Amino acid sequence: MNALDWGVLAATLGAIVAYGTWRTRKQRDLNSYLRGGRDSDWLTVGLSVMATQASAITFLSVPGQAYESGMGFIQFYFGLPIALILVSAIVVPMFYKLNVYTAYEYLEDRFDLKTRLLTAFLFLIQRGLAAGITIYAPAIVLSTVLGWDLNQLNIIIGTLVIIYTVSGGTKAVSLTQKWQMTVIMAGMFFAFFTLIYYLSPYLSFMEAVDFAGSVGKMEIVNFSFDINERYTIWTGLTGGLFLSLSYFGTDQSQVQRYINASSVKGSRMGLMFNAILKIPMQFFILFTGVLLFVFYQVYEKPISFNSAVVETVMQSDSAASGQELMSKFQAIEQEKKARYEVKGAPFDYEAAAASHAQQLELSKEFKEVATAVDAEVVTKDSDYVFIRFILDYLPHGAIGLLLAVILSAAMSSTAGEINALASTTMNDFYKRLTNDEVDAQTEVRTSKLITVGWGIIAIAFALLAQLVENLIEMVNILGSLFYGTILGVFVCAFYLKKTRGWHIFWAALFAEVSVLILFWWVDISFLWFNAIGCLLTILSALTLYISAPGRR
Amino acid sequence: MDQGNQEQPNDSVNWSGIYIGVLAFLVVQIMVYAIISQVYG
Numbered sequence: 001m002n003a004l005d006w007g008v009l010a011a012t013l014g015a016i017v018a019y020g021t022w023r024t025r026k027q028r029d030l031n032s033y034l035r036g037g038r039d040s041d042w043l044t045v046g047l048s049v050m051a052t053q054a055s056a057i058t059f060l061s062v063p064g065q066a067y068e069s070g071m072g073f074i075q076f077y078f079g080l081p082i083a084l085i086l087v088s089a090i091v092v093p094m095f096y097k098l099n100v101y102t103a104y105e106y107l108e109d110r111f112d113l114k115t116r117l118l119t120a121f122l123f124l125i126q127r128g129l130a131a132g133i134t135i136y137a138p139a140i141v142l143s144t145v146l147g148w149d150l151n152q153l154n155i156i157i158g159t160l161v162i163i164y165t166v167s168g169g170t171k172a173v174s175l176t177q178k179w180q181m182t183v184i185m186a187g188m189f190f191a192f193f194t195l196i197y198y199l200s201p202y203l204s205f206m207e208a209v210d211f212a213g214s215v216g217k218m219e220i221v222n223f224s225f226d227i228n229e230r231y232t233i234w235t236g237l238t239g240g241l242f243l244s245l246s247y248f249g250t251d252q253s254q255v256q257r258y259i260n261a262s263s264v265k266g267s268r269m270g271l272m273f274n275a276i277l278k279i280p281m282q283f284f285i286l287f288t289g290v291l292l293f294v295f296y297q298v299y300e301k302p303i304s305f306n307s308a309v310v311e312t313v314m315q316s317d318s319a320a321s322g323q324e325l326m327s328k329f330q331a332i333e334q335e336k337k338a339r340y341e342v343k344g345a346p347f348d349y350e351a352a353a354a355s356h357a358q359q360l361e362l363s364k365e366f367k368e369v370a371t372a373v374d375a376e377v378v379t380k381d382s383d384y385v386f387i388r389f390i391l392d393y394l395p396h397g398a399i400g401l402l403l404a405v406i407l408s409a410a411m412s413s414t415a416g417e418i419n420a421l422a423s424t425t426m427n428d429f430y431k432r433l434t435n436d437e438v439d440a441q442t443e444v445r446t447s448k449l450i451t452v453g454w455g456i457i458a459i460a461f462a463l464l465a466q467l468v469e470n471l472i473e474m475v476n477i478l479g480s481l482f483y484g485t486i487l488g489v490f491v492c493a494f495y496l497k498k499t500r501g502w503h504i505f506w507a508a509l510f511a512e513v514s515v516l517i518l519f520w521w522v523d524i525s526f527l528w529f530n531a532i533g534c535l536l537t538i539l540s541a542l543t544l545y546i547s548a549p550g551r552r
Numbered sequence: 553m554d555q556g557n558q559e560q561p562n563d564s565v566n567w568s569g570i571y572i573g574v575l576a577f578l579v580v581q582i583m584v585y586a587i588i589s590q591v592y593g
Binding site for chain 1: 565567570571574575577578581582585586588589591592
């Protein structure tokens, strides 16, 4: 990074934060502060929904995922358009009709206060932890690669987000997300065309696709019924559908984005914008990762993209065996270099595939050595592939832009989350449980204080994150323990018309306790707890309704 | 809870048509991806 990169990075982030803060400096009441005054156009809503979902780790991990395993991950998103259609057709009109601030407000109208509070509480636990991770995940990658201080980076990202989210509320979040999304896509297009430019002397675009296909990177759709396969068209259309339904229909960080539109029409158009563009966007990011794979068959690559792995081995007693593996790896790099020394030399498919297979094996052995030295070192280096390309091969200025992309994505997701946490705390707990008659300005002031509070909690959790082993998985597990119950409550609200608050509250409580007990006693993949929580809530509510239909 | 937004879904947009269009686009994408998988996979 040189002065130009720092300039571009600071100017891009500074301009977005300043724009969001300035445009929304006069927020007079709670409606304008927490719902953005409900005057956003459909494009702002659409981009805001997209930016909240796309966190920094999306742009760091997804190209790396394609680099490692090919395009199959796209199937995970096949259920998303169907979920968005259902949310648009069923959920959106209901939220607008009841004029709600939060998704959980609807539950009091449909059931009772205790069901609303229970569901809102489950959301706060889950999303509160996730907000810390949204900051921490890119910070750990950037600090490793750039040598920046991890704690300082966590505090900088968190503080920037707090500044505009507190100052301008929901509207500032939506407005900044619109520009963050623009910067993100501009940066991704730049990286994509740079890759094509670098490859062009050696192989054409179609030849690059052809080579990627020959080593299995272009297997996009998998029709296999094997339940052990993680990404197939069937898991995408079922698991992806349920996950997207709970995320877009019941998660306040998304609900807050689309109820911010001026009308049902604007809200629905924003969602349809995502239903149409999400899969092509993910395709584009994954395909960038595939081109990155082809790129590294021509250009020099390291034995591990995570330099911490190399350091772990080379500073240990196993340095000799590590050095031996690295020498073999480098010898293949030298062969590769000789092959493409003449610019315009034809791309040798067979030699490239053979070199790739040999280097893959050497990398695997190297990672095994690293794990033997330190069992806790993260040897999976796919998250580091794209950032290494950015730093090693992009021109100065563009490096600053791409880093702004990653930090923008971190900030846009975190802003959406702490904004949603604040509105849920304010509306579902503070305003609902205190009967104080206060003026609009005091309400806005209280909301701002709550937003600062959640921002500080998010930063604190990001700072503590490094003390906890395998934290990302831990938060995913925690999310899965609560998401199923929340979805179950909303499914009952929408479809089990005769059930009442009494049935749902105890059903949800029973489901949640059962999920927690199962989690301790049964050894199954945590993803299953989403489905178990949802089904247990629905079945328990039905059982209670059948045994005591009239009880309220 | 106040009166709420009075706007109803019948807002002169043919939503059924849009939803069918979005689903059709999803099917077309999956078909294209399946063909790419066959040709290059």
